Amino acid sequence: MAGVLDSVNQRTQLVGQNRLELLLFRLAGQQLYGINVFKVKEVLQCPKLNEIPGRSGVVRGVAHIRGGTIPILDMNQAIGRRPLEDIHECFVIITEYNRTLQGFLVRAVERIVNMNWGDIHPPPKGAGKEHYLTAVTEVDNKLVEIVDVEKILAEVSPVNETISAGVVEDGLSERVVKKQVLIVDDSTIARKQIQRVVESMGIRTTLKKDGREAIDYLRSIIADGQDPYNELIMIISDIEMPEMDGYTFTAEVRADPKLKDMFIILHTSLSGVFNAAMVKKVGADDFLAKFHPDELAKRVNDRVLAITGEDLLSENE
Template sequence: MAGVLDSVNQRTQLVGQNRLELLLFRLSGQQMYGINVFKVKEVLQCPKLNEIPGRSGVVRGVAHIRGGTIPILDMNQAIGRKPLEGLEECFVIITEYNRTSQGFLVKGVDRIVNMNWGDIHPPPQGAGKEHYLTAVTEVDGKLVEIVDVEKILAEVSPINEVISEGVVEDGLSERVVKKRVLIVDDSTIARKQIQRVVESMGIATVIKKDGREAIGYLAGLLEDGKDPLNELIMIISDIEMPEMDGYTFTAEVRANPKLKDMYVVLHTSLSGVFNAAMVKKVGADDFLAKFHPDELASRVNDRVLAITGEDLLSESE
C-alpha cells in the first residue's frame, strides 16, 4: 500500500501544472509514438502468446501475466499497417483502459519524458478523418505521435451505447429544453460515444476537443452577456487532452468567479486510484471512469434533477 500511495503523491505533483509523462515507443519504423504513463501498468518482453478461437486479427493472442489472462493487440496492425514480426524481440505495454487491462505489442520502448500539455498539439488538419492520432508533439527535435487508443479498442471490441430501461426519468429532457451539456474530449470516438448517450436522453450537447477550446467557449458566453450556469447543465471533460488537460481546465474554471460554481465531471479511461486524489485536488464535482452508458446517463439524470427541483416521480403522483 505504501508504494501505491507514493505513486499517487508523485503523480499528483503534476496536477495543476498542465504536465504529463509520456512513454515513448516504436512500431515498424523509426517513427516515435507516445502513451501517457498513467495508463501503463508495466512494460515487458513479449511473453509466449496463446491463440484464441475467433479472435480479431489485431489480437495476436493472449498472455498469462501476474495471474491473469490479457489480450495482446498488435499496435502496428491496429493502425492499418502490417503485423509486427519477430515477436521474441518485441515488447508488450500493459495498459488499463475503460476498466480493462490489455497489452499492446510494439517493436521497441525508448524512455519516459516529462512534458507540458501546452506542448502537445492536435493532429494536423490535413491528416484526414480516419487517422489514429489524438495529438502530436516534439521530443529532441523529432515528431512524436500520440495514438488514439480508444479508437483502436472501439474498433476491436465495440462498446454498447444503449441506456438500460429505468436509468433515465420520464420527461427528463422537458425540464432542460434550453440547456446543454458541454462535452470536452480530444478523442473523436470518445466524443461521439458521450454525445450519443446524452442526446439519446433528449438533451442537446456542445462539443469541444480540449480544455483550451472549452475555456474559450465559456469565455465567449460571458462576453455575449450569457451566464454559463444558465446555459449548461454540466461539463463532462476528459483528462488527457492536448493544449490544456482536464485537471488544468477544471482549475481554471474554479478560479473564475463567474464560472466557479459550474458542475464538472471528469470522465476518463485513466486509472481510478490516481484520479480520486487528483479530482479532489483540482475541485471537480465528480469522477467517472470510461465508458459505461448507464453510469454516464445516471450522472446526467441526477444533475438535471438537482438543478430543476423536485424528483419527477413525485410530481407525477
C-alpha cells in the first residue's frame, strides 16, 4: 500500500490527453469501485476515530491526520448500504473536493489503473434517478463503478447556493434575454447546483452531461444555421467527464473555426497547481474551483457586462 500513490504528483501529464487514472477499491462485497487519482491526497489504514456530537449518520467520526482534523465518511453507508464492520481493518482514502479535505472509509484498496475517458461511460439509463454512480467502466473484464462523490457530499453537508447581495448587477438578465449559459458536467448534483445559481440570476441554461454531448450540441446549432455566439453567453464545463473530459472538449472547441472564440470556464472540484497550467495550455478563458455561488455568479455577471459592452452600474446611478 505504501507505494500505491507514490507518484500521484507526477501524473499530471495525463491531463489534457483525455486520460485519467483510477484508484480501485472495494466496499462490503466484491464489486470494484473507482475514484480519480487526482482527487486523492493519501491512502492509509483507518486511524483511531473520535465521535462528534450531532454528526451525520454516514460520518463515522473524525481523525487527526497530518496536524488537521478530517471527517471520515463510510462510503458503503453513504451509497445506501450497511455500515462497514471492523473499521480498524479498513482503509481511508483522503480526498480533496471543493477545497475541503475528507476521508472515505473503504474495505480494501486495490491498485491504480490508467484509463482513457473514452472508455468511461455514463451509468446505464435503467439505473434510476437515485443511484450514486457518475460513470462506469471495465477493467480486466470486470465492471468498475465510479461513485458520484459530489452527490454524497451534498447530502451529508448541503452547500449554500444563495448569491450574496451586490454580486449581480441590477437588470443583468434583461441584457441577455435571448441568450443562455451552456453547463457541462457529468454529476447531476453539480449540474443542478450551477443551474440554480445561473437561473437565480434570471439567465436561461442548457445542460449537457459530458464533453461529447456538448460539442455535438454546439455543432448542431451551427448545422441549424444559427450563430452559437448569439445563442450562448458562455460555457461552464467540468473537467472530469466520461466520453470526453473538459480539457479535450475545450481543445476541440478551440480547433473549430466556427467555435474557437467561445468563452469557456473550466469549473471543477479537482485541486492542484496543474489546473492553472492546463487551463492556459488548452485555451480556456478561466478556471473556477467549485462550488461557490458568489464566485460563479461574479464570473457570469462579468461576462454579461463584457459582451453587452455597457456598464450597468453607471446606467443605474
